[in-house]
Amino acid sequence: MPDLSEPSVEPEARAQLRCFRVIANARAGTVLEAGADNFSHRLEEAFAAAGCSAEIELLPPRQIQERLRTAIEDENIIPVIAGGDGTVNGALPVLLGCTRPVGILPLGTVNVLGRDLGLLGTIEERVAALCRGEPVAMDLGSINGRPFHSISGMGFFSLMAREREHARRRFPFSRTIAFAFAATRSILFTRPIRVAMEIGGEQRQVEADAVLVTVNQFDGAEWRRNRLDGGQLEVHILDTGGLLSRAKAALSMLTGSWRTSRNLVSLTAEAVTLTRRDKRRGHVTFDGEVERRAGSLEYRLLPAALQVIAARPAEI
Incomplete structure (x- = not known):
């Protein structure tokens, strides 16, 4: 996969090199409002418009961790978890096992983490921000592990x-x-x-x-x-x-x-x-x-x- 920290590659060009696999919560409000097929199509078009490619998987919550592990094992793509703050919380045990940067695409009502990552606006605007984004280190907390x-x-x-x-x-x-x-x-x-x-x-x-x-x-x-x-x-x-x-x-x-x-x-x-x-x-x-x-x-x-x-x- 491309080295996201390579200084000689401009951000616009780097976005062109990125291939994402989006593991999305099919029960997220944004998905339910749009309908699964319409949402998948809209998301694919948003990534294409931002100069990236993406595979979209809409899954019920119980299947998200397993598919996310599979995405993390594929070194040729950037894994993305898409959903609300609770969906991201449930994926953290899997994400902690990833040794490279991961993407988060907020689809919830509050989107506390998404706002802190600068992923705001319409779905298209959030996808564009993700495609041109840079990896940062982020602290987490734990409660009894x-x-x-x-x-x-x-x-x-x-x-x-x-x-x-x-x-x-x-x-x-x-x-x-x-x-x-x-x-x-x-x-x-x-x-x-x-x-x-x-x-x-x-x-x-x-x-x-x-x-x-x-x-x-x-x-x-x-x-x-x-x-x-x-x-x-x-x-x-x-x-x-x-x-x-x-x-x-x-x-x-x-x-x-x-x-x-x-x-x-x-x-x-x-x-x-x-x-x-x-x-x-x-x-x-x-x-x-x-x-x-x-x-x-x-x-x-x-x-x-x-x-x-x-x-x-x-x-x-």
Whole structure:
């Protein structure tokens, strides 16, 4: 396969040399809206227009990991995982075994990682950005050995993730209405959690409406990272201020002012352990996916764990 780091090859010419194999989630909203055949055709045309070739495979989620392994074994192509943040999360165990850069094509609703990689706009614009992109090193996080690429949390944030999925199905015509619906239910039904926290060698006991762990620092209304290789986890603790506190938190997330919220405490570390003091299984988010977990959650940083093709540098 072509050497993506070869300095003598101009980006425009390098795009011409690239051959991709796209492993796409057939259940992604973008695919379902367009129809499988129409989407495949549109994607092939987008790659051709950008000067690249691509093989497109639309697969149900249970088959994605197997086909992605096959794509990674083929040294003549660049493997691409296409789907939402949850699809990419599920593919991380396979992607971590790849020793060359991989592509990510965002097809979800939120696309936290896709935005951070500079893959924005229409499908055609995202494909063009992928074709002209350059490999960057990207940090990951892990929870008890399970990798995640962007965000994990419990409490208010995990309830928001669950309610957002429900609202997205109920209000597919408006993201604003879906967000408002999810936020309202989360504000009303969140219950405080008591957590024992070990961070930076210190023990803390916190009672909070939410605890959120991110890979590197996010900022602003769009929740963007200035660095993909900042080498740290950031832990956000939303205090138990009741309905008003949660309402302000939801509004600050929407407006981008959450960094200055008096109800939020943020800490940085390379490792943190969270233990629910009630010992019950609780909902935990992994890049938008939600699971019930019991026992301690050991978060660890995986520095520069993945080489991804991005349309922006690792640091901006």
